[in-house]
Amino acid sequence: MPLAQRAGDNSEARYCGVEVGFSDDIQNTLAFALGGQFDFIVAPLTDPEYRPSKGKEGPPPFSGSDLVLSPSQWSSHVLLQGLSNLQIWLRIPLIAPELQAVEGTVEEDTAFLKREPVSGKPLNDSWEWWNMFRSLCEYHCQLSVVLDITGSLPSPASLKRWIGEPLRAVIIHTSAFLTNKKGYPCLSKRHQNFITTLFNHNVQIIVSGESMHHVDSLDPTTASSESGANGSEDGAYPRHHLRPYLEYISHLYRHMDPLTEQERFEIGYRDFLQAPLQPLMDNLESQTYETFEKDATKYNQYQKAVYAALVDRVTDDETTVVLMVVGAGRGPLVRASLQAAEDAGCRLKVYAVEKNPNAVVTLHSLIKIEGWEDLVTVVSCDMREWNAPEKADILVSELLGSFGDNELSPECLDGAQRFLKQDGISIPSSYTSYICPITTSKLYNDVKSYNDLAHFETAYVVKLHSVSMLAPPQEVFTFEHPKFTGDKIDNGRYKKLLFQPPEDTGSALVHGFGGYFDAVLYKDVHLGTEPSTATPNMFSWFAIFFPLRRPVYIPAGSAVELHFWRCVAPSKVWYEWAVSSPDVSPIHNANGRSYWVGL
Numbered sequence: 091m092p093l094a095q096r097a098g099d100n101s102e103a104r105y106c107g108v109e110v111g112f113s114d115d116i117q118n119t120l121a122f123a124l125g126g127q128f129d130f131i132v133a134p135l136t137d138p139e140y141r142p143s144k145g146k147e148g149p150p151p152f153s154g155s156d157l158v159l160s161p162s163q164w165s166s167h168v169l170l171q172g173l174s175n176l177q178i179w180l181r182i183p184l185i186a187p188e189l190q191a192v193e194g195t196v197e198e199d200t201a202f203l204k205r206e207p208v209s210g211k212p213l214n215d216s217w218e219w220w221n222m223f224r225s226l227c228e229y230h231c232q233l234s235v236v237l238d239i240t241g242s243l244p245s246p247a248s249l250k251r252w253i254g255e256p257l258r259a260v261i262i263h264t265s266a267f268l269t270n271k272k273g274y275p276c277l278s279k280r281h282q283n284f285i286t287t288l289f290n291h292n293v294q295i296i297v298s299g300e301s302m303h304h305v306d307s308l309d310p311t312t313a314s315s316e317s318g319a320n321g322s323e324d325g326a327y328p329r330h331h332l333r334p335y336l337e338y339i340s341h342l343y344r345h346m347d348p349l350t351e352q353e354r355f356e357i358g359y360r361d362f363l364q365a366p367l368q369p370l371m372d373n374l375e376s377q378t379y380e381t382f383e384k385d386a387t388k389y390n391q392y393q394k395a396v397y398a399a400l401v402d403r404v405t406d407d408e409t410t411v412v413l414m415v416v417g418a419g420r421g422p423l424v425r426a427s428l429q430a431a432e433d434a435g436c437r438l439k440v441y442a443v444e445k446n447p448n449a450v451v452t453l454h455s456l457i458k459i460e461g462w463e464d465l466v467t468v469v470s471c472d473m474r475e476w477n478a479p480e481k482a483d484i485l486v487s488e489l490l491g492s493f494g495d496n497e498l499s500p501e502c503l504d505g506a507q508r509f510l511k512q513d514g515i516s517i518p519s520s521y522t523s524y525i526c527p528i529t530t531s532k533l534y535n536d537v538k539s540y541n542d543l544a545h546f547e548t549a550y551v552v553k554l555h556s557v558s559m560l561a562p563p564q565e566v567f568t569f570e571h572p573k574f575t576g577d578k579i580d581n582g583r584y585k586k587l588l589f590q591p592p593e594d595t596g597s598a599l600v601h602g603f604g605g606y607f608d609a610v611l612y613k614d615v616h617l618g619t620e621p622s623t624a625t626p627n628m629f630s631w632f633a634i635f636f637p638l639r640r641p642v643y644i645p646a647g648s649a650v651e652l653h654f655w656r657c658v659a660p661s662k663v664w665y666e667w668a669v670s671s672p673d674v675s676p677i678h679n680a681n682g683r684s685y686w687v688g689l
């Protein structure tokens with residue numbers, strides 16, 4: 091039975107298994123573990139005592155026939171170390187044995203990796219063992235990792251690296267547990283936080299070792315309500331000696347914070363590649379507008395910004411402010427603007443400019459339903475071509491992509507500023523893209539599975555989740571509006587960035603870059619996704635992912651140097667990117683050969 095569900099989380103269930111020794115009687119071993127409420131066992135495939143005797147032909151080192159369990163029992167409840175549905179799971183200690191005080195890890199299994207230092211890599215960091223092994227396997231998508239956790243944990247930054255790796259399970263040893271006041275097993279705060287993080291990333295937990303807490307009745311603070319008080323459900327077996335550990339793990343899971351509304355919306359999108367929208371070249375579908383319109387936070391921020399701009403702009407009761415919503419879609423920014431005007435007590439004349447004829451139909455009907463005919467004029471036109479009958483005081487738009495400028499807001503607004511007064515206000519007034527190097531095995535393998543160059547040179551919209559940020563995001567490109575320079579505006583850009591991972595990270599692998607944005611709507615009203623300032627409860631934008639054709643190894647203490655270009659041609663805009671240190675990558679997407687946004 092899976093661990094009791096955490097509130098609001100209907101995604102994959104979390105399970106807790108138990109490691110068992112080699113057994114001739116696997117039926118009984120399994121029944122005992124399941125009776126103790128564990129979900130599965132982890133068992134060695136071969137007898138560790140078995141030694142092939144020289145010159146003698148003997149039976150293979152297996153205990154018995156595969157018929158000892160039914161096929162469904164094998165697949166649901168038994169993890170054969172190393173083999174699982176044609177997946178290979180490499181088991182390594184989280185802390186290299188020579189560094190840890192506590193014994194009982196799997197040193198033998200990984201000894202071959204430690205035999206010789208390779209190119210000076212610090213072999214006391216078990217992540218290096220994993221990295222060497224998976225590099226030898228060319229990052230194979232069926233290769234995953236399982237970590238043994240004991241009493242000590244590595245530094246927070248080095249621990250964080252594992253979240254971007256294909257970590258399937260952790261084996262938590264009974265020696266990792268402390269004892270609470272009542273004599274029951276519990277974990278240190280750091281261990282608790284790590285296990286909780288693992289739950290969030292669908293990592294299964296396996297308990298292993300001898301019981302170190304000989305308690306025979308359940309601790310009321312950790313007992314799971316659905317389990318029997320003593321022994322197995324049907325009483326056929328004695329109480330499982332590791333049951334208090336399972337109960338503690340289950341307790342941690344049940345007491346996690348419930349998912350927020352935003353997390354509930356996003357959960358099905360985590361770590362899935364999506365092609366970015368092309369709202370200029372294509373016409374968005376009705377369903378896409380419907381999703382946008384559910385994001386109350388986004389429109390609240392716009393309403394606040396329009397209100398603040400109106401308050402600054404209106405000096406007497408007689409003024410009628412001309413406000414143009416450019417790229418009005420089905421009208422939510424028109425609604426937010428009219429509401430802001432009502433709150434500010436000022437008169438507003440609105441033009442709603444939209445180039446998607448389908449959205450224009452809905453916009454017309456909204457205006458009729460709401461009785462806004464005297465307030466709002468609908469213009470079915472591309473804003474870059476419209477001959478406006480008068481100039482605007484305020485230009486409101488939302489043409490932002492996950493990387494700020496990637497849906498060509500700069501090019502559209504440069505075209506629209508012709509009909510903004512010289513002292514007029516653009517909402518947004520500026521936006522900035524941000525980027526950082528990330529470890530993301532899952533996304534890298536998903537891109538690789540397309541088996542062509544073009545997919546490695548494409549940016550993807552992704553709800554980044556099982557990803558490790560190796561350094562904080564840094565600013566890439568900023569665009570400001572309006573920009574009355576008199577000259578033709580050049581929206582081409584180039585930036586070189588240097589990312590220094592925290593000192594205690596150790597080495598790491600970069601699979602690509604995560605991109606975000608922040609937009610200043612008006613003065614101190616902003617919205618964005620850059621993690622340190624992200625607008626809470628806003629779900630209109632996921633991050634953007636720029637992959638690398640080959641992951642780049644970053645030795646401990648080294649920085650990552652990234653070059654990023656925004657290139658503009660008469661009919662398209664595209665990005666190019668390359669890493670120049672500590673290793674040199676090719677320039678990705680040279681001349682926009684694989685990915686571009688149409689003008």
Ligand SMILES: C[S@@+](CC[C@H](N)C(=O)[O-])C[C@H]1O[C@@H](n2cnc3c(N)ncnc32)[C@H](O)[C@@H]1O
Nearest residue numbers: 369382417418419423444445446472473488502
């Ligand atoms: C991201 S959507 C936002 C729609 C709406 N404002 C909202 O918040 O739901 C951008 C809208 O701008 C429109 N658009 C993009 N470029 C445009 C252009 N050059 N002229 C007119 N409309 C444009 C698209 O068709 C789309 O409806």
